Amino acid sequence: MKKKVKIVAGITWAFVCLILIIILFPGLNSFSASTAKLPFMKINPNYTGGEVANQIVAESCTLDIRKPVFDGLFKERKNGFVQLDWRGNLPGKIVDSIDFDHDKKIDFCIFIDRKQLKTTIDQFNKNVKNIIISTPTSYGWSVRVGLRK
Amino acid sequence: MDNTLLSSSLNKSFGKSLLYTLPMFLITFMFMTGGRLNFSDPYSLLATLIAFLLVNILYFMMHYSGKTDRYRVVLFIIFAMSLSFTLIKNMIAIRSSMSFSQADVLECKIPFCHLVIPMMIIPAAFTKSIIFPGSILNGFANISSMVVLWLVATIVLGRGFCSWGCFYGGWDDGFSRIRKRPVIKHINEISRWMPFAVLFMVALTAALTLVPTYCDWICPFKTVTEFEQVTSLESASKAAIFISLFGGLVVVLPILTRKRTQCSFLCPLGAINSLSNKVTPFTVKVDREVCNECFKCVEVCPLYALSREDIRAGKVSIFCSKCGKCVDACTKNAIHYGIKGVPAGHLKNFSRNLFLFVSFLFLAIFSAGAIISSFQSLLKLVF
Numbered sequence: 001m002k003k004k005v006k007i008v009a010g011i012t013w014a015f016v017c018l019i020l021i022i023i024l025f026p027g028l029n030s031f032s033a034s035t036a037k038l039p040f041m042k043i044n045p046n047y048t049g050g051e052v053a054n055q056i057v058a059e060s061c062t063l064d065i066r067k068p069v070f071d072g073l074f075k076e077r078k079n080g081f082v083q084l085d086w087r088g089n090l091p092g093k094i095v096d097s098i099d100f101d102h103d104k105k106i107d108f109c110i111f112i113d114r115k116q117l118k119t120t121i122d123q124f125n126k127n128v129k130n131i132i133i134s135t136p137t138s139y140g141w142s143v144r145v146g147l148r149k
Numbered sequence: 150m151d152n153t154l155l156s157s158s159l160n161k162s163f164g165k166s167l168l169y170t171l172p173m174f175l176i177t178f179m180f181m182t183g184g185r186l187n188f189s190d191p192y193s194l195l196a197t198l199i200a201f202l203l204v205n206i207l208y209f210m211m212h213y214s215g216k217t218d219r220y221r222v223v224l225f226i227i228f229a230m231s232l233s234f235t236l237i238k239n240m241i242a243i244r245s246s247m248s249f250s251q252a253d254v255l256e257c258k259i260p261f262c263h264l265v266i267p268m269m270i271i272p273a274a275f276t277k278s279i280i281f282p283g284s285i286l287n288g289f290a291n292i293s294s295m296v297v298l299w300l301v302a303t304i305v306l307g308r309g310f311c312s313w314g315c316f317y318g319g320w321d322d323g324f325s326r327i328r329k330r331p332v333i334k335h336i337n338e339i340s341r342w343m344p345f346a347v348l349f350m351v352a353l354t355a356a357l358t359l360v361p362t363y364c365d366w367i368c369p370f371k372t373v374t375e376f377e378q379v380t381s382l383e384s385a386s387k388a389a390i391f392i393s394l395f396g397g398l399v400v401v402l403p404i405l406t407r408k409r410t411q412c413s414f415l416c417p418l419g420a421i422n423s424l425s426n427k428v429t430p431f432t433v434k435v436d437r438e439v440c441n442e443c444f445k446c447v448e449v450c451p452l453y454a455l456s457r458e459d460i461r462a463g464k465v466s467i468f469c470s471k472c473g474k475c476v477d478a479c480t481k482n483a484i485h486y487g488i489k490g491v492p493a494g495h496l497k498n499f500s501r502n503l504f505l506f507v508s509f510l511f512l513a514i515f516s517a518g519a520i521i522s523s524f525q526s527l528l529k530l531v532f
Contacts, residue, residue: 003492006491007492010430010490011430011490011491013489014431014488015503016430017304017305017429018507020301020304020305021301021305021510021511022176022510024297024298024301025514032291032297033286033293035293035296036286036292040273040276040277040278041285041292042277042279042285043257043278043279043281043282043283043285044272044276044279044280044359046280046360047280048257049255071276071359072359073275073276073357074275083255133251133255135250135251135252136252137252138252138256139256142252
């Protein structure tokens with residue numbers, strides 16, 4: 001009796017799997033959309049650069065100053081970064097003063113020479129470290145500046 | 150219960166094989182053409198027809214000849230090569246290079262692949278986020294679609310995913326078939342557990358650094374897909390590592406051992422898929438009543454999944470990827486596809502037919518896009 005139950009259960013499970021494979025591809029878009037809604041299905045801020053905290057709008061372009069990212073596995077790390085994204089019609093040379101912690105004091109000044117691919121910063125906040133990334137992007141230019149807590 | 154079947158009983162008559170191919174024929178036609186042929190683009194039409202015929206002829210031959218691995222591997226290798234070809238072609242068209250830049254990472258434009266999954270589990274649990282610079286839902290190889298495809302395939306096929314779904318496995322499978330006889334015949338059996346060590350290491354380092362360390366430093370298949378632009382000593386070291394691993398584990402060792410050494414000793418996803426062999430209903434069984442202990446199955450197994458002790462004990466290990474090489478090699482039909490719960494030696498044909506339909510359907514549809522695209526490019530190149 002037990003043997004027969006095992007056989008029936010095994011074959012039933014095999015047929016369920018057959019159905020799963022048959023519906024997998026037609027239903028892929030719908031299954032993927034449902035999966036994307038799961039709470040952990042978002043890209044870690046270490047990759048996205050974090051949420052936009054402040055947006056400065058100029059004549060031909062905008063600057064997004066994102067929230068500083070210190071995300072670690074269990075708690076925040078000692079070292080992180082702040083990401084700046086310039087979008088739109090950018091000038092050849094960019095000079096901006098950044099206050100990323102909203103204390104109404106300039107934390108650093110950034111100079112970007114887009115033609116020479118050269119980026120430098122003047123730090124006014126002891127927690128600002130160095131430039132991690134400075135690169136042209138499809139929407140303009142992005143910079144990540146290293147921070148310590 | 151057909152428990153006295155000989156190997157010849159796995160093959161079928163021409164008519165019966167056609168009948169068994171008919172459902173595959175109809176389903177693959179619907180998936181590859183969307184139900185109608187596109188006559189406005191002759192290259193696309195021809196590429197689709199070639200891919201459609203290839204897939205169905207291979208499936209027909211599996212039934213007609215009774216051999217599985219011989220025909221599976223053809224599609225498996227074409228899939229691996231097509232995917233690399235299509236991916237590289239697209240990247241060169243978009244980026245003029247196989248390498249991705251820092252901007253691609255910042256904009257989360259990196260295509261996701263199933264090998265990232267072992268590293269994203271712990272960070273997903275603790276940080277509620279995915280540690281990969283890809284797209285969650287949009288674009289080519291987005292994270293949601295790849296996770297769903299892998300999850301369903303691994304539940305249904307277990308480690309069969311490694312021989313019927315993985316678009317990298319075809320590389321070392323292909324190289325492992327170049328020589329007729331192996332130069333290196335014996336490798337310590339304990340090496341079979343290496344992927345678990347790699348899995349532990351990469352899962353831990355990825356969790357601590359929130360970087361998919363296997364993709365970043367180790368993955369040999371970056372050689373045939375895409376890799377980080379070499380701009381520093383660090384990126385140069387990474388390139389040296391993955392190119393060496395590709396040369397060693399995907400090309401040289403498979404040729405010398407006739408085994409899939411990358412899959413056997415390195416792949417962390419293979420380790421997870423081995424565990425999922427416990428869930429899938431499909432398995433490979435050893436009929437001890439028929440087995441004459443010739444151990445041809447042990448000799449040919451490409452993943453070191455079989456040992457003489459396993460055969461004597463009438464079982465296969467969790468490393469089995471159900472490729473069918475041992476089944477093809479067994480002259481007594483003692484080792485065969487089976488369904489869990491059904492005793493070894495019983496329902497051999499039924500189990501094989503059901504497994505082949507499920508696994509081949511997955512491989513055929515999953516590979517169709519890449520194969521059609523690469524055939525189309527080749528046709529444009531030739532004509």
